Amino acid sequence: MLRTGYSLFIRISSFALACILGAGALSGCEKDDICVDGDTPLLIIKFLDDENPDNAKNVNQLRVLGLGKDEAVDTFLDRSTLDSIAIPLQPGETQTTFILIQDSEDEEEMEIGNPDTVRFDYATREVFISRACGFVAQYENLESELQQGSENWIRNIEVENTSVQNLDSTHVSIFH
Structure with missing residues (x-):
């Protein structure tokens, strides 16, 4: 026993x-964390009237393509008439080039409209947000360059905020 x-x-x-x-x-x-603040910020561009810089001005039938890409940027409705957009920069690079097409439309699968090419140069910084979110990219020292052409619809570009860390304010103003 x-x-x-x-x-x-x-x-x-x-x-x-x-x-x-x-x-x-x-x-x-x-418990599993939920990531709320874990998105890499987009570049906010505001379109302004070149003749009256205090006024926003729509771009008709705007299409934005990344250089070498076949698909339009998907952060806003393609071929929309807008006075501001938010577009992604490439986090693993030091520059991103976009083709901004005014009055964009397809004619027999050919793009027609007035394209302007804009390059953005920047430094990427990885920032730890949390265990749930991990790291996100933030951009510093933002600069822009408009490729000059004979029929540019963009007249001038001004970088308003050289640091892209959130979606709270305009980073770039484009005058047309």
């Missing part, structure tokens, strides 16, 4: 120890 009691004690003790260790292991885990 002593031996049976001892065997039962060992089983109960082993079970209790396993429960304590299991509870300790589970209590070290946290």
Whole structure:
């Protein structure tokens, strides 16, 4: 009987120890975090009237393509008439070039409209947000360059904020 009691004690003790260790292991885990603030910011561009710089001015049938890309940027409705847009920069690069097409439309699968090419140069900085979100890219030292052409619809570009860290303000003003 002593031996049976001892065997039962060992089983109960082993079970209790396993429960304590299991509870300790589970209590070290946290609930899954939800990432709320974990998106890499987009570049905010505002279109302004070249003749009256305090007034916003729509761009008709605007299409934005990344240089060498076949698809339009998908952060706004393609071929929309807008006075501002938000577009993505390439986080692993030091520059991103876009073709901004005014009055864009397809004619027999050929793009027609007035394209202007704009390059943005920047430094990328990786910022840790949280365990749930991980790292996001932020951009510093933003500069722009308009490729000059004979029929440019863009007259001037001004960088308003050289740091792209959020979506709270305009980063670039384009006058047309």
